[in-house]
Amino acid sequence: MASFSTQDISLSPTIITKPPAFRNSYFKTVYRWLDYKRLEDGAEGLWRIHDTLYDLTQFIDRHPGGAEWLQMTKGTDITEAFETHHISNVAEMFLPTYKVRMAKEPRNIRLTFDEKGFYRTLKGRVAERLDGLDLHRKRHSEIIQDSLVAVSFFLAFLAVNLNSILLAIVCGFAICWVMNCAHNFFHRRDNWRILVYNMVFLSYREQRISHVLSHHMYPNSVIDLEITLFEPFLCWLPEPLGFFKRYVSWIYEPVVFSAIIFSEFSKRIVELLLTRRNFFHIEDIVSLLLPIFMYATSSCGLAIVFKIWLITVISASFFFGFYSKNAAHHHPDVAHAGDLIPSEIDFGVYQLLTVIDRSNVDDLELNILTSYGHHSLHHMFPTLDHCLLPQLFPVFLETCAEFHLEHRRYPWWRLIMGQFQQLACVEQKTHYVPKKDL
Structure with a gap:
């Protein structure tokens, strides 16, 4: 980011105005995050x-993106989600119909959307270019995901019939890519391809909360579930920590990654037992398809099938954690809660402060889909298919230059090393942006 004098600029270590009660909860789940958010928003x-x-009750069943988005967000502040999920002004034109009154309290979030600020300027330019995009690229995304699903089942067939641990690990890697590709689809309106995210006992519904509504809107903050759900085992925020959490976490981090799938599934069961609220849905049957397929297409006993399936799931969990936590956000050069940033900051500028793109994944569509390519643009316009983003890259760079903002791109190895450095980081940093771009 461009440097400037900090005189007369208020700095803050957080983008929220109230201490997040959720972070101190002894048992963290996506549903409890929503419950706390309803109390604080x-x-x-x-x-x-x-x-x-607004009272959108009468609009729920007519919402083009699907009823679930409005059902799960009732009682919360959806400003960031509304801005990023509606690029044109069509939805904004309909809002007055559902207006109830002005809110009694100021917003808990300090992110801004000034009409002449960076994000709204970029959003307007992107909206103008949507009609000229080559939409056939979206078909490429669908072909890639469908192909990866087929490859995963074929590898599972080989792994169980050959009783091969190595092939089970490779199958887990392929399933990780399937889940990474599914991420391209669960940001958007309801579609059947989001179901493949549930292949190994994770839930796309929960991911829509933890990833779309939490991480994408407030990355690297104390209300980013993709940070808080890993605490106290992995702590990326610059806080006073002991030697164990700072450095021994480098050693046990792979174990944490390998347990993601089982941990999140177990928490759903515990939440069900504690609250008597059902967090399981018909699409969770998808999680049984792989082990059933493996058993039905082999002459092996149940014990071997279970062993190969278990290794596959553990591998998928590890690779999924490795990809997601080394993708863009955890490097000492990006802002984390605890670092000082302007207390009032443009939403798009904040995204740039918390993201560093990978320089080696924006060339092939397969890389873009499986490795979270064009990450900065994706954070600002998550409903756009990943394979459309390269066409918008020139206008993105043009707008960054106009606002004197830096778009950073590092090799993946540098982001991986930076992620370990961030685990050990306890120092508060200051991130500067030009005053006119706040």
């Missing part, structure tokens, strides 16, 4: 967008 049981409350 000042939405008064309605839907809050900026400083206005």
